[in-house]
Amino acid sequence: MKIDVFAHVLPVGLLRAIQESVPNIIEQNAFLQIPALTDLKIRRENYPDGVKQIISNVNLNPEDYFSGAKSAELCSVGNEELLKLVQDNPDIFTAAVAMVPMNNLPKAVEIIEQQVTKNFIGIQLFTMALGKSIADKEFEPIFAEMSKSNLPIFLHPVFDERKPDNNITFSWEYELTQAMYQIVKAGYFEKYPNLKIIVHHAGAMIPFFAGRIKYTMTAQEFEDFKKFYVDTAILGNPKALESTVDFFGESHVVLGTDAPFAIMPSGATNEIIEAIEQMDISQAAKEAIYSKNILKMMR
Template identity: 80%
Template sequence: MKIDAFAHTLPVGLLKAIQAEVPDIIEKNAFLQIPALTDLKIRRENYPAGVKQIISNVNLNPEDYFFGDKAADLCELGNDELLKLVQDNADIFEAAVAMVPMNNLSKAIEIIDQQVVKNFVGVQLFTRALGKSIADKAFEPVFAETSKLDLPIFLHPVFDERKPDNNITFSWEYELTQAMYQIVKAGYFEKYPNLKIIVHHAGAVVPFFAGRIKYTMSAQEASDFQKFYVDTAILGNPKALELAVDYFGPSHVLFGTDAPFAVMPSGATNEVIQAIDDMQVAPDIKEDIYSNNILKLMR
């Protein structure tokens, strides 16, 4: 069994609750219009054999539309719905990753302590929140709490809305890279030795610029970059995946597809599997990527 560590869904109840006050939310965000995000029939009709997905909410963040208490309520609603999706579809869904309201940090910690630790495999954070870097000092309590409880953070990109030329091909990869840099510069891996962060899209451009990291940053910071975990969601490219394994290490690369995005109707799972199968690495490394590495991170 292959375990897809980074697949997405859009809980229908959460969507309807947001639409009640933001009726044009779908029209404003093209990525929300993919039918397989909400339609399990489509997802099942095209579901790859031998795969179980760990699902997280698509990047529709309650704190972007609602103040603290409302955002927290919607996160809890979405988390309950994600959990039910796993329970009702245990043949295709392995587990879920929880949402927390970054504009209500006390409630975010409460959700982690009471809801996440019992039923979820980790917490999803985004590269920016409330117009700030996710490594901003204001958000540090979430890093501290997840480290204390041995809960992985799943790091997903969002656009930096200050920029006029965001695009789906390159912008998110830059934002992931920049967020990794900011987390390292904040010293979180030193302050929180148990911290585990899973970065979408194979760690973006970090492996390619390993030399620049080595010679422009301190030895400690360069070492910290290699403490991230990364997934394989780059739509193929076995050589790039080999580079990720070489840089982050075989135990820090996880099978992830970003499904149902990229290839219609339900994602690029087959393309990602083909790329992993084509990698010039030992068979036991591929087994670790497909399931063993994520299983070691799951509670």
């Protein structure tokens, strides 16, 4: 069995609740219009054999539209909907990643304590929240609580809306790289020894610029970059994935596909698995990537 750690859904109940106040939310965001996010019949078409997905909400964050109290309510209800999707579809889903309201940190901590530690594999955070870096001091309580829970943070990119040249091909990789840099600079891996962060898109620019990191930052910071876990969601490219394993180590790379995005109707799972199979690494390393590494973090 292969476990895809970064697959997305759009919980229908959460969507409808948001549409009550933001009726044109789908029209505003083209990425929400992919049918397989909500239609599991489509998702099952050409579904890869021997794969189960860990699901997280697509990039639709209540704190971007609502007050702290309303955001907390929607996150809590949305988390229950994610959990029910897993329970009702055990043939394709194996676990869920929870949402937390970044404009209501006391409630976010409460959700981690009461929902996440009991029923979820971790929480999803984004490279920015409320216009600030995710490593901003304001959000540190979330990192502290996740270290305490000994469950991973799943780090997903978002655009920095202050920039005029955002694009889907390169911008998210830059934002992930900057967020990793800011987390390392904040010293979170020293402050919180149990902290686990799974970074989308194979750790973005980090493997390619490993030499620059080594010689322009401190030895401790260089080692801290290696503490991130990363997935394989770069749509193929076995040589790039080999560089990812070279830098982070085979124990810190996990299968992730970003399904159902990139290749219609249900994502690039087959293409990414094919790239892993083409990698010049041992079969034991491939098995670690496919499931063993994430199983060590799951409860």
